[in-house]
Amino acid sequence: MRVYKTIAAFRAARRKLTGTLGFVPTMGYLHEGHMELVRRARAENDAVAVSIFVNPTQFGPNDDLSRYPRDLQRDVAMLRKERVDMLFTTTPEEMYPPGFDTWVEVKGVTDRLEGEARPGHFRGVATVVCKLFNIVRPTRAYFGQKDAQQCVAVRKMTRELDMDLNVVVVPTVREPDGLAMSSRNVYLTETSERQAALCLYNALSLAQSMYAQGERDAASIRRAMTELIQREPLARLDYVSVAHPDTLAELERIEGAALASLAVRIGDKVRLIDNALLGPGMRQKGEGGRKPSRKLTTFQINDLGARFVVAELTARGLVAVPTSRRTAGADVIVRELDGSAEAYLKVKASLKSPRLWPMSPAERCLKGPGTYYVFLRRPAGRSDTFEAFMATGDEVARAVAEGVLPRKDKTGGKPFMHWALPSDEGAVKALRARWETWRPGKA
Ligand code: AMP
Numbered sequence: 001m002r003v004y005k006t007i008a009a010f011r012a013a014r015r016k017l018t019g020t021l022g023f024v025p026t027m028g029y030l031h032e033g034h035m036e037l038v039r040r041a042r043a044e045n046d047a048v049a050v051s052i053f054v055n056p057t058q059f060g061p062n063d064d065l066s067r068y069p070r071d072l073q074r075d076v077a078m079l080r081k082e083r084v085d086m087l088f089t090t091t092p093e094e095m096y097p098p099g100f101d102t103w104v105e106v107k108g109v110t111d112r113l114e115g116e117a118r119p120g121h122f123r124g125v126a127t128v129v130c131k132l133f134n135i136v137r138p139t140r141a142y143f144g145q146k147d148a149q150q151c152v153a154v155r156k157m158t159r160e161l162d163m164d165l166n167v168v169v170v171p172t173v174r175e176p177d178g179l180a181m182s183s184r185n186v187y188l189t190e191t192s193e194r195q196a197a198l199c200l201y202n203a204l205s206l207a208q209s210m211y212a213q214g215e216r217d218a219a220s221i222r223r224a225m226t227e228l229i230q231r232e233p234l235a236r237l238d239y240v241s242v243a244h245p246d247t248l249a250e251l252e253r254i255e256g257a258a259l260a261s262l263a264v265r266i267g268d269k270v271r272l273i274d275n276a277l278l279g280p281g282m283r284q285k286g287e288g289g290r291k292p293s294r295k296l297t298t299f300q301i302n303d304l305g306a307r308f309v310v311a312e313l314t315a316r317g318l319v320a321v322p323t324s325r326r327t328a329g330a331d332v333i334v335r336e337l338d339g340s341a342e343a344y345l346k347v348k349a350s351l352k353s354p355r356l357w358p359m360s361p362a363e364r365c366l367k368g369p370g371t372y373y374v375f376l377r378r379p380a381g382r383s384d385t386f387e388a389f390m391a392t393g394d395e396v397a398r399a400v401a402e403g404v405l406p407r408k409d410k411t412g413g414k415p416f417m418h419w420a421l422p423s424d425e426g427a428v429k430a431l432r433a434r435w436e437t438w439r440p441g442k443a
Helices: 007-015 032-044 072-081 121-136 145-160 183-187 191-196 198-212 218-230 303-315 361-365 393-401 425-437
Strands: 002-004 021-026 047-052 086-088 140-144 166-170 235-243 258-266 270-278 296-300 331-337 340-349 370-378 387-392
Touching: 002 007, 007 086, 007 121, 021 032, 021 121, 032 047, 032 140, 032 166, 047 072, 047 121, 086 121, 121 145, 140 145, 145 166, 145 258, 145 270, 183 270, 191 198, 198 218, 198 235, 198 258, 198 270, 218 235, 218 258
Parallel strands: 002 086, 021 047, 021 140, 047 086, 140 166
Antiparallel strands: 235 258, 258 270, 296 331, 331 340, 340 370, 370 387
16 A cells, blocks of 8 residues: 655546556545445555545534544554555645635535534535545545535535445444444543434434334434433533434424434533434345234334344343344334334344443353344333343243244245244233243343
8 A cells, every 4th residue: 555645646646547446535544444435446446545634624613623533554564464555645735725715515405413523623524525526536535424415415425526436335333333434433432422322323323213013204213312311410412313314304294214313412521413214225025924913013124123122121130132234134013002113133143252332231142153043022111221131042942942932944945044023812811921030030
């Protein structure tokens, strides 16, 4: 990987390139989120360029420019490992020489949310991204869904200013417990703050689960998210939004997809943002050949959904499920019953050494890699809580043998690949009785 410290040096090298060039603009202090963008660029292009530039014009007077974390040496090593070809990293003076006075402003979609909370932020972003595009001249540029409003603004800018490149948006990469990766997470120095920061993810998961259960009133979702954040003593809500994913206009009713997003201050030094799409990420599907009962719904849950479960379990100190970023595809069946909901979820613990977060008394439920089943129960009248326990495949087999759980093998081979709901109330009652007597460590 060659490192270029001036615009002229980068340009000279760029002119010699043939083929496609993928570009990942960053502010450095790289983490797995950035690396996912880099890997995607690597997979889709002949060459890859990354920029590291802490852009002063996108920071406001009250922002954290002077203390923004930096570690160029470490960043360079990480990029080399991913076979990045070119790194462009230069100084504010080179990017903004004296007398600089040309700005790119994307109006409309930047008026609210981050734009409102951080005046001038998106003018700085659009200007630097435009400059970087002119310097790098990429075929494709990669941005993270983590900064959803930035993605919308950059897309709009490239479209309206006829920039000849594709903007690729990469899903948010999260810590095992759901916290979105961010360079700013290093500010979460206290364990209590790190724990409190999970409330963003929990609020988004709640929004997703409400949507999944048919809630389409955006105000109800915003209210529930707000209440969840307000219950966290170390958190101060900046904004919460359920908006149209393209216009970012606040919604009343969710007709198609929606973008749930929020900004929260944790303690007095850290401001975090996160978002989740409601709708397409949580595809509803029919329940195979079975005729669904009135209130029966099957969900194919996505990564976020699976992580929601992990967060719920962890919050309860019950158990943490080993997760990787590959938990997509777990099956959940939710059934409304007497005003409460029952959910069965299958999570595969396929990592060689299961990662626990944090270690809990129920840790011994995890006997190593394998398939574990998580049983969830939503207490009546609560939309934000699950009770849960986890069982190994053997224990589930026993439950099936006892008739507590139905065996239904739609794939014609592996048992438990697909679960059906107990078809009669008796089986549900028996399952419930098991939950009633279950305690962590006894499972
Ligand atoms: P930054 O260095 O914070 O300016 O981020 C550079 C790029 O990485 C932006 O496009 C971000 O949206 C993206 N990014 C940051 N965090 C994540 C994450 N957790 N998952 C995916 N992309 C991310």
